[in-house]
Amino acid sequence: xxxxxxxxxxxxxxxxxxxxxxxxxxxxxxxxxxxxxxxxxxxxxxxxxxxxxxxxxxxxxxxxxxxxxxxxxxxxxxxxxxxxxxxxxxxxxxxxxxxxxxxxxxxxxxxxxxxxxxxxxxxxxxxxxxxxxxxxxxxxxxxxxxxxxxxxxxxxxxxxxxxxxxxxxxxxxxxxxxxxxxxxxxxxxxxxxxxxxxxxxxxxxxxxxxxxxxxxxxxxxxxxxxxxxxxxxxxxxxxxxxxxxxxxxxxxxxxxxxxxxxxxxxxxxxxxxxxxxxxxxxxxxxxxxxxxxxxx
Amino acid sequence: xxxxxxxxxxxxxxxxxxxxxxxxxxxxxxxxxxxxxxxxxxxxxxxxxxxxxxxxxxxxxxxxxxxxxxxxxxxxxxxxxxxxxxxxxxxxxxxxxxxxxxxxxxxxxxxxxxxxxxxxxxxxxxxxxxxxxxxxxxxxxxxxxxxxxxxxxxxxxxxxxxxxxxxxxxxxxxxxxxxxxxxxxxxxxxxxxxxxxxxxxxxxxxxxxxxxxxxxxxxxxxxxxxxxxxxxxxxxxxxxxxxxxxxxxxxxxxxxxxxxxxxxxxxxxxxxxxxxxxxxxxxxxxxxxxxxxxxxxxxxxxxxxxxxxxxxxxxxxxxxxxxxxxxxxxxxxxxxxxxxxxxxxxxxxxxxxxxxxxxxxxxxxxxxxxxxxxxxxxxxxxxxxxxxxxxxxxxxxxxxxx
Ligand SMILES: Cc1ncc(COP(=O)(O)O)c(C=O)c1O
Numbered sequence: 001x002x003x004x005x006x007x008x009x010x011x012x013x014x015x016x017x018x019x020x021x022x023x024x025x026x027x028x029x030x031x032x033x034x035x036x037x038x039x040x041x042x043x044x045x046x047x048x049x050x051x052x053x054x055x056x057x058x059x060x061x062x063x064x065x066x067x068x069x070x071x072x073x074x075x076x077x078x079x080x081x082x083x084x085x086x087x088x089x090x091x092x093x094x095x096x097x098x099x100x101x102x103x104x105x106x107x108x109x110x111x112x113x114x115x116x117x118x119x120x121x122x123x124x125x126x127x128x129x130x131x132x133x134x135x136x137x138x139x140x141x142x143x144x145x146x147x148x149x150x151x152x153x154x155x156x157x158x159x160x161x162x163x164x165x166x167x168x169x170x171x172x173x174x175x176x177x178x179x180x181x182x183x184x185x186x187x188x189x190x191x192x193x194x195x196x197x198x199x200x201x202x203x204x205x206x207x208x209x210x211x212x213x214x215x216x217x218x219x220x221x222x223x224x225x226x227x228x229x230x231x232x233x234x235x236x237x238x239x240x241x242x243x244x245x246x247x248x249x250x251x252x253x254x255x256x257x258x259x260x261x262x263x264x265x266x267x268x269x270x271x272x273x274x275x276x277x278x279x280x281x282x283x284x285x286x287x288x289x290x291x292x293x294x295x296x
Numbered sequence: 297x298x299x300x301x302x303x304x305x306x307x308x309x310x311x312x313x314x315x316x317x318x319x320x321x322x323x324x325x326x327x328x329x330x331x332x333x334x335x336x337x338x339x340x341x342x343x344x345x346x347x348x349x350x351x352x353x354x355x356x357x358x359x360x361x362x363x364x365x366x367x368x369x370x371x372x373x374x375x376x377x378x379x380x381x382x383x384x385x386x387x388x389x390x391x392x393x394x395x396x397x398x399x400x401x402x403x404x405x406x407x408x409x410x411x412x413x414x415x416x417x418x419x420x421x422x423x424x425x426x427x428x429x430x431x432x433x434x435x436x437x438x439x440x441x442x443x444x445x446x447x448x449x450x451x452x453x454x455x456x457x458x459x460x461x462x463x464x465x466x467x468x469x470x471x472x473x474x475x476x477x478x479x480x481x482x483x484x485x486x487x488x489x490x491x492x493x494x495x496x497x498x499x500x501x502x503x504x505x506x507x508x509x510x511x512x513x514x515x516x517x518x519x520x521x522x523x524x525x526x527x528x529x530x531x532x533x534x535x536x537x538x539x540x541x542x543x544x545x546x547x548x549x550x551x552x553x554x555x556x557x558x559x560x561x562x563x564x565x566x567x568x569x570x571x572x573x574x575x576x577x578x579x580x581x582x583x584x585x586x587x588x589x590x591x592x593x594x595x596x597x598x599x600x601x602x603x604x605x606x607x608x609x610x611x612x613x614x615x616x617x618x619x620x621x622x623x624x625x626x627x628x629x630x631x632x633x634x635x636x637x638x639x640x641x642x643x644x645x646x647x648x649x650x651x652x653x654x655x656x657x658x659x660x661x662x663x664x665x666x667x668x669x670x671x672x673x674x675x676x677x678x679x680x681x682x683x684x685x686x687x688x689x690x691x692x693x694x695x696x697x698x
Contacts, residue, residue, distance in 0.1 A: 009606075034642075038693060058677060062619070
């Protein structure tokens with residue numbers, strides 16, 4: 001049985017705001033009986049202030065679908081429509097002290113019902129733009145449709161790349177066989193055969209042929225190349241250490257901690273991956289924090 | 297709170313007498329049965345006894361036809377892979393759409409390796425079309441694998457008749473009898489079944505012990521090669537405690553076969569009748585006239601199985617469901633879909649599986665609780681109003697996208 005939090009159980013066994021809502025002026029229906037879950041969210045909105053005065057739900061679905069619906073109504077009551085629209089599916093899950101990864105779609109459904117109900121109140125048409133496929137990665141709740149689309153859009157060829165782009169397969173690795181199968185299928189559409197030994201984002205440089213010293217030199221070259229640009233902005237960067245796929249750098253001066261830091265690091269990470277033809281993670285370290293960064 | 301365990305098709309409680317029988321094999325009887333000294337010899341004799349106890353339960357002609365494995369899944373894999381390796385020129389397998397994943401997932405994998413898998417379809421009651429089956433038997437088929445009784449509905453397949461047909465066509469026949477062994481008499485000696493899988497934990501023996509029945513004279517290729525255990529047909533030092541336990545459990549199952557098919561059946565029928573008399577829009581799935589005596593699978597329309605189980609659990613009642621949510625997949629059980637159970641009910645199926653320990657008082661309690669649970673969930677369902685299901689559920693509940 002699922003490892004539901006006490007909060008989920010509590011909202012399932014004693015759901016709040018269940019049943020039809022007298023005088024509702026915004027109704028959102030999502031899901032269907034054939035999919036196994038369906039949720040109707042009903043809102044009573046004050047036309048003057050757009051405050052949600054009352055909310056209720058009717059849900060066909062599993063324990064977490066009912067608990068998510070109940071939580072949603074509690075969260076949005078008293079909020080204005082604009083405030084309510086800011087509620088994310090993660091907010092619903094957090095309110096319930098978390099949901100098992102396989103059940104996160106219940107919170108997504110809650111958010112969709114909210115959008116649909118607000119659209120209904122405002123006389124707009126709301127359309128669902130995501131298509132749900134079979135769940136491939138259960139750890140991060142990534143489905144087949146998303147993986148296929150991501151492979152096509154980014155011309156991915158390896159499981160590792162799929163993991164980098166979608167998170168699928170990044171935890172327990174149980175779905176790697178499934179991801180390989182999707183890769184085989186999608187690659188076959190363009191007449192390419194899946195090569196399990198391929199290195200991600202294959203470039204001219206074959207990493208296997210580089211020895212450690214060459215590899216570190218190449219990393220240094222990339223870092224050197226971005227320094228002039230950073231120095232113009234009164235900052236700088238230095239290479240601290242390389243540990244497998246992780247490159248530790250020290251951001252100095254104006255760059256350190258600024259908003260641009262993560263953008264800069266992402267850019268450097270991208271350049272390193274292109275240059276080395278392998279997955280690289282760039283991790284900033286602060287003076288004295290190197291050991292901590294490496295200790296985890 | 298008294299708990300009521302009605303999930304015996306998932307697994308059973310180990311009988312206390314079975315526990316007693318196995319305990320010495322963890323302590324003083326620790327020898328390796330292959331050893332020549334007396335430590336080993338005593339264990340060897342115990343295994344021999346267990347083999348005969350299992351032989352008796354299966355109604356097999358020889359005790360050497362019993363091979364101990366680690367579980368039902370291993371027995372299934374061993375049977376199918378053996379048939380393929382022993383007859384490399386045969387590249388087809390016949391099975392059914394409602395097998396346990398132990399068979400289905402293996403077949404899917406073999407399909408990717410280039411084997412041709414024929415999956416027999418079932419009708420609304422979970423029954424096969426034997427003409428379709430006859431038409432598929434040919435010298436290209438390496439093995440037929442058809443379950444004896446379905447784990448979700450309990451429905452039997454006519455395996456003895458199908459084995460005769462396979463035999464006439466010169467095709468090997470395997471049956472996954474994990475749910476049937478211990479519940480109904482099998483009489484394998486009088487059949488043309490070549491291989492059969494069983495699993496200890498479905499008949500009050502521990503988990504992690506299984507049996508592959510292999511008819512004398514059948515061509516065989518082991519899955520695990522190594523030592524000469526199980527006459528070289530399954531290498532690996534024997535799980536002696538579990539084997540002794542399974543022997544004891546087999547003897548007890550044989551002794552209570554009569555009870556299973558009279559008293560347990562009566563309680564199961566009472567449960568179904570009692571629930572259906574009070575709950576509308578509910579029905580029994582599978583073939584009610586031709587199924588295991590202990591299994592009741594009831595579909596409750598307009599509500600979802602996991603929610604039913606959670607509420608039942610709150611009342612101390614343990615059952616299981618073929619709903620998508622209980623398994624973490626998006627699809628309801630493949631068995632319900634194969635039978636074409638309408639979408640309004642496929643997500644709301646609940647399996648109650650009894651055992652010889654189930655009492656009349658427990659069944660009375662379940663008959664009292666189930667209608668409350670169903671009513672509580674229907675009150676929450678957008679497809680249900682005070683009187684019954686909304687007129688046209690697809691219409692009345694209208695998401696803006698479809
Ligand atoms: C029909 C059927 N086959 C095979 C198995 C697998 O048996 P085991 O759990 O011993 O591997 C089961 C048990 O769930 C079953 O019901």
